[in-house]
Amino acid sequence: MLGVPDRGLLAWLDEASTERGLYYANRDDDWDFSSYHDLAELVLRTAAALRAKGVGEGDVVGLVLRSSPGFVAGFFGALAAGATPCSIAPPFAFQRADEYERHAAHLFATARPRYTICDDESLERIRKVTAGVGVPEPEVFDRLVAGVAPLQRPRPLPETALVQFTSGSSGFSRGVRISADALRTNLTGMRRWIDWTPDRPGISWLPVHHDMGLVGFLLNAVVTGCDGWMMQPDDFIRSPLRYLRCISEQGAAMTGMPNFGLAYILRRVRPAQLEGLRFDSMRAVIIGAERVDPQVLEEFHALLGPHGLDRGALLPAYGGAEATLAVTGLRPGDGWSTQVPQDGDAASLAGTAVVGCGRPLEGREVKIVSEDGEELPDGQVGEIVVTGVSIASGYVGDEGSASGTSLAGQRLASGDAGFVRDGQLFVIGRLGDGxxxxxxxxxxxxxxxxxxxxxxxxxxxxxxxxxxxxxxxxxxxxxxxxxxxxxxxxxxxxxxxxxxxxxxxxxxxxxxxxxxxxxxxxxxxxxxxxxxxxxxxxxxxxxx
The missing domain is CATH 3.30.300.30 (ANL, C-terminal domain)
Structure with a gap:
């Protein structure tokens, strides 16, 4: 909605509230509060510390941190120092040490950060990785900012406001350069899509090294200035009921997760456990990052609907790292639906209905094209091509890809298969995985x-x-x-x-x-x- 303002990435520093902020789940089944006022000061202290370490305009700052006040300060502090933040998955995201070290080594070799901030639990592992690829060793966040006075005012924003990595489902993750304009317009587009205002709190358990957790929730919450309730992924895995209780108790209006998160709640939470909980406040459950299963949507609403969850709050969406994040999404209250591709299409889906992922956000256009690049009519399956604002500036390092995804100007050939019907996008899967x-x-x-x-x-x-x-x-x-x-x-x-x-x-x-x-x-x-x-x-x- 156009009533939601377009805000600069650092505008919140001048308006930081002492009453609103981020609540982080702790192990005592309670929450630790950091006001935006306190976070703003920490951001400027981090910026000053980075400048003192020689970080300057256009340098990349690696962030290997769990969701925390330190991550917020590291991300926005890098921007305030004129540098480019890059969030790298911490070791907890991988089960095997050797697999993590191979993955992280590729990310560090691609991004080549001038400086890296981490937390205590990842320090030794990241030291080993950075030494192996020849980039400066990391420093723990608390030591970086200890005794540092805040920067008086932020430096001008860098041209590239974020280096984020693709998921790597088709091979190694690729680094994507997101400009300051692309990041700002994607955040604004998302907030206008779901009418996200400061008086509507949100909750997230998504990791901040993933674009859905970082851009889709954390950056939006901070720039909006709403209360945000932050859980670690492993907090959610241990107790999805705690996540649901928080929605009920705090009146959360916004959240998001992949399809598997809904499926996990269905496996772990019994109807009797929801007695006394209410979900009337929830107006936007954004569902993306992977194929959406219509049966899971039905069962999820059957579980929470008796406790007030509106079916129209379930919002399947489509996006990707190369589009900064969001491309299409259902609007609150629309209600999700399914369609099948046109009968006889040469790329028809295997007989299963596909969940609609809504219409393009403002400033974006979606087309379906054939192998020859010709636009296809409604119902026919082809490659999803996105044009408009928020398209990444390009890739970092090697331009080659096994994924079939490519960037050219403000045009993204996604490598995804889908079809459009009555203006709504229906996503099938990766081209080449068929x-x-x-x-x-x-x-x-x-x-x-x-x-x-x-x-x-x-x-x-x-x-x-x-x-x-x-x-x-x-x-x-x-x-x-x-x-x-x-x-x-x-x-x-x-x-x-x-x-x-x-x-x-x-x-x-x-x-x-x-x-x-x-x-x-x-x-x-x-x-x-x-x-x-x-x-x-x-x-x-x-x-x-």
Whole structure:
């Protein structure tokens, strides 16, 4: 809504409230409060400390921190120092130390920060990584700002206000350069989309190294000046009920998460546990970052609807790192719906309905194009192309990509498949993560949706599709297989993949390689499969 003002990224420093701020969950089932007034002072102290360390205009500042006052100060402090913040996943986001060190080494080698701020728990691991790639070693936030007086006024904003990394589902994460204008206009577009005002508090458990947690919630909350209730991802995993209690007790109006977060709540929270809780205040549950399952939406509303959650508060959305974040979204109160692609389309979805992700936010345009770049009519499936404001300036370092995503000016070829109907976008999955069967494309994410609907939880199976040894092949990668799962997967894959070879790769629970945001790294796993790295755990997938 145009009544929501367009605010500069650092304008809040001059208007910082002593009454509103960020509440951080602690281990005593309570919350630690940091007012925006106190955070503003900490931001300017951080900026002064960075300037004293030689950080200047255009330098990159790496942030390896959990969601915390230190992260807020590090991010906005880098901007106030004229530098470019870059949030890098802390070690907690990965189960295996060797996997984390490979991932982090790639990020540091790409971003090459002039200075890196971390917390105590990650210091030694990050020291090892930075030494290996030849960038300056990190410093713990508290030591950086100890005894430092605030900068009198912020420096001019850098041209690049953020380097953020893609999820890496198609290979290594890529660094994306987001300009100050792109970041500001994306925040403004999101706040106008859901009418986010200072009197409407929000809550988030999303990690701040991921664009949905960083741009979608934290930066929006700070720039808006609303109360924000901040949980760590592991707080949410331990107790999704605590998250729901906070919504009820604090009257939270805004939140967001991927589809798997809703599915996790459904697995862990029983209706009886919600007695006395109310969700009437919630007007925007933004659902993005991965394919949205209509069954999960129905079940989630069935769980919370009796306690006041409006069906129109569930807002599927579409975006990505190269678009700063948000591209399309349902507006509060619209109510989500499903559609199927046009019958007979050469890239039809595997018979499953697709959840609509709303219409473009202001200043953005979405088109669906064919392989030849021609715009396709309503209902036909092709590549999603986004133009307009908030498109990234470019990539950091290597311009090559296995993902098929590309940037040119204010145009983003997303590498995602989808279709438009009556102005609303319907997203299917990644182009290239599919297999043509009888002239039609079947997408891995579509098949996974069918498997989840048959009771296999999110993150316990990943589907890979491609051509292996000259044969069309479908692969089910299990993370801790259970009785009945092989049969269910065989039934789905054999129905939709025709005479393709069907394989099962059975890994231990937690063994499926995922990105820092939890998406299967399909192409990395596929490459390992083709290199015969899974020979000992690979079998033919049969129905018995």
């Amino acid at each position: 297999l043509k069967v009888s002239g039609k494309m079947v997408f891995a994410e579509s098949l996974e949706t069918l498997l989840h609907q048959r009771g296999i939880p999110e993150r316990r199976v990943a589907v890979l599709l491609g051509v292996r040894d000259g044969r069309p092949t479908g692969v089910a990668v299990f993370g801790g297989v259970q009785d009945g799962w092989r049969e269910a997967v065989h039934e789905v894959l054999s129905e939709w993949l025709g005479d393709a070879d069907l394989l099962a790769v059975e890994l231990p629970r937690g063994g499926i390689a995922v990105t820092s945001s939890g998406k299967p790294r399909r192409r990395v796993i596929w490459k390992a499969l083709c290199a015969r790295e899974f020979t000992d755990v690979t079998t033919l997938l049969t129905g018995v």
